[in-house]
Amino acid sequence: MSEFFLPFERMLAALSPPATVRAIEAGESSAALWNGIAESGFLDALVPEERGGADLPLAEVCALWQALGRHAVPLPVGETMIARALLPDAPDGPIALATASAGGEIVVPFGSVAHHVLIEKQGRLYLAAVEGAPTDVFGSTACRLNPALGAGVAPAPEGGLRAIAAILRAGLIAGAADRLTTMTAAYANERVQFGKPIGKQQALQQQMAVMAEDMVACRIASQLGCAGGLPPSLVAAATAKSVTSAAAARLAATAHAVHGAIGISEEHDLQLYTRRLHEWRLADGSESYWNRLLGAARLSDARGSVDYVREAVA
Template sequence: MSAGHWPMPAEEVMRLPYRSETAALLSESATRLFGAVNDGELRKAELGGWSETSWREVAEAGFPLAFVSEAGGGFGVAPAEAIELVRIAGYHAAPVPLAEAMLANRLLTEAGFAPVDRPATIAPVTGCTAFSLQREGAGWRIRGRAVGVPWARHAGTIVALADHDGSPFVVALNRTIAELEQRASLAGVPSDALTIDALLSNDDVRPAPTRWNCETLRAAGAALRVAEMAGALERVLELTVTYANERVQFGKPIGKQQAVQQSLAVLAGQVAACGGAAAIAGAAFDGLDIPSIAAAKARAGEAVSVAAPIAHQVHGAIGFTEEHRLHFFTRRLWAWRDEFGSERHWSAILGGQALAAGAEGLWPFVTAFGAPQEAR
């Protein structure tokens, strides 16, 4: 057994058989790319703006295709590893719709469409009744309204699920056909309302592959938000520890005060929990395993509710200013915990299943998470 030094030396981490080489390379290039985005670009995104340079780099690196199969133009990296890109984007508060574009391309290619190069997002993010499809002439008419569509105003393609006679269809929409009302998320990033009443050709509409419906689409989005939250929370911990070691009061860094150390330990525990949730969500993404994603999103949301206040408390007044970068992360975290289903939404689903399992079935219900070939 090795001596206990922390953090674990890089060569030891590498020795543990956790990830493939391609995934490691992808992560490295994402870290380089997003790490180079300056605070000015982040501020622009928080005012609803767009960083074309950032998007172009993301697209050139091929990240939007990370969930697409190798045949469809992807890297052939397991989704549980590709989701790491989203965590890294969260860590850097990347001012691009990476999670949304990765999910949109996955849905497009699974339905038989080609993936898109331009920014893409998905709709609806809540509810199942947003869009309906009717046959009209030789094509289709889509009608409906979706709110809270992330980054919609900057997207070229909106990949939507629409209902036709009780069955879900995947629709590839050109954003310009939607009437768009600009709105902002809690973090200030675009979260627009779309009203659509338009004719579509048969080329734009495909039956959704069996496992995709509005509930699994919401779960897929939730899994990606958990990964982003894990990344952003890691950054929040790092910023807060660094600040506590630098800020001197009463003649010593505030991080030397036991009261502050104990608070930071609580913050670190929540970061670990959110990381665990992200690992669960990552493993559950490919199979769209709703209970696992529900547990992950509910726990990650709670982690934010405990951790963000500690980060702000330790940072004091400077962390409450627009000038300080802490809010790039905390405001996104507060927005993300609500998007694609809040703690309340996912806990209700999970609780209903646990109650249905009953007292004797409760423990088997818990151990089914992460079990091989789970039959749910």
């Protein structure tokens, strides 16, 4: 694991406790949190050395993205890392990512707390100011945007911006899954019913075992998506996002089943993570979207399945 991981994790634990996450979701200023992260230098983790960055391999940055999910950081930190790597003259402040279709409204994750959004459209990257409308989803920092695009600032990366965003979402889901599994196991061992912890019940132990399997699968899929560097291959991005998006719904459902009624209360921290799992599951394409691309790529390849997995996915 990168030597940068533990300092980053400790920084997020100090700067982004649940109270801060709730305050930003409620509309309070995110400046203190953003400034603390910006001053740390981690936003330039992927920027090449010749441009003053750390030039970290994507495989190491993957652990930082997972930490963002583990602490439910309500700002586009990973997105800004990517934007700064892609743009020689990226603006200051938080930058969100989005992919535009032929026209119309787009939903931008973290758009309401970003200063700019980096948009891919028809093979070009555009940088636009964020002037969007809220999604009206409780606690969400996403926004709806009809961007006015000027001149493109750069060509889109090979494979497209969506593939890069997909492996970021996979990392965020993996981190949130880690925290969610830890929280749920702790609650199961603390909650006593009929004279013993509910975690002693065999049926619940089975649910927790499946939850742990999903959590580990998300971590491995996220690492696989980042293993080949930036930009990722289509197959790596599709695999990472498909696995993590499919697991996200199961993880959230099991966590709420174990916690019961307390888990759906606004006061409990559980919903900070389960809401994000559902939002990140859909962002940049759900498992259905990526499964179609992955299936098409597999069917167009003449290799046998074992060789294909070994050579195209790994």
